[in-house]
Amino acid sequence: MAQGCLKCLKYTMCVANFLCFIGGVSVLSFGIYMTTKFKPVAITTTVPILTFANMLLISGIVITCVSFLGFLGALKENRCLLLTFFLLLFFLMLMQLTAACLLLVYDSKITTEVEKTLKDHLEEAKKPNGNTTEAMMAWDNIQKNFDCCGVRNASDWGDQVPKSCCPDQCVGPQPHYWEKGCLDTLKSWFEDNFLTIGISVIILCIIEVLGMCFSMTLFCHISRSGLGYKL
Template sequence: MAVEGGMKCVKFLLYILVLAFLACAVGLIVVGVAVHFTLNQTIPIGSTAGSVVPVVIIVLGTFLFLVAFLGCCATCKENYCLMTTFAIFLSLIILVEVAAAIAGYVFRDKVKSEFEKGFRDEMKEYEKNNNTARFLDELQKDFKCCGATNYTDWEQVPQMPKNRVPDSCCVNSTEGCGIGFKPSDINQRGCVEEIGNWLKHKALVLAGVALGVTFVEILGVVFACCLMKSIRSGYEVM
């Protein structure tokens, strides 16, 4: 039995929301891939944050896509069981998103400390590995930083000659500028702080988008429950 009256409007709105969920799911997958690429360019290889964050985003996007597809089928067919399953799964996604947000806030300091440890480990490989050297040089040039906390961190690298830092640390980076340098000619800020500030800005944008998506998902659950009630009432009348 087809829904009637105001429930037709609810069904239409839910169908629009489901299509929006499909678009959001594809967007999350794309963002996950982009985050993976970006973090690999900005966070030392092997960092927990660099490997876990994009995977979580991609998995969540894939699951949301499947749930949205289920919701599309449930809405079109007005099937009570499918609609109930859709509402339950969508509620689970909301809970996971809230839990992930809380975990990210609680463990933010741990992520930063692991990031700093990973960066210092990469510094130790600077003179041994050309790929690592290029990686760190690009970071220090792009973010105008030097070392983990500041340029003195390079003094702790055993293979680095005394009174020398990578040329990428220089305010005006030229070949040999890091040899016998003057502190005033070196970028004073550490890369952990600079990259952390950049990531915080990106995280705030991502959090704003996630908050909007979560609000839409809550509306989806509400509309699904209304439609479920209407469908069930129709069955009871029959």
């Protein structure tokens, strides 16, 4: 009975990690596509390397490597791989909890940094050749999708208000612009989806805890059976 449960646990880990591996490869591929097709736009000016494409690349690499270790460790019943898988999941969970705490503690500073980043990108988009830059394309996408204009309001654009600021593509002698700025709109969107984001983080932590429990159970069984380094 115990052997049957352990075999079930082993193959459950294999299937789950294989699915995670496929997901990681997909995220990594999309990150590579974003890097090659679009010029990276920094999420924050404090850390210029922190772009959406780079975040996808890092996430894809981490998911792929961790899930591969879990899959191979369970399939081969290798104690070293299972222990490495356990430790990586543990550190990932600590990083996620730390990031969540920092978001709560430094909420005002993060808002200030986001506002500064938006203003810097807006100034870049307002340059003479700004209509063809990635910064302008990013602003058009934000303003169209979130029904907002500028950082605080349309006055941030001065005399160069883009058509994406208007519900009707700025038709007429006195075009009507979106009243709300994108900073307030993004804050409202985050607050409206806070519960969904929180539940997603909790589910992710539960999956990681289950992965750690499964890997440690197999680790202990392999240690008792004397197959710690079987390949």
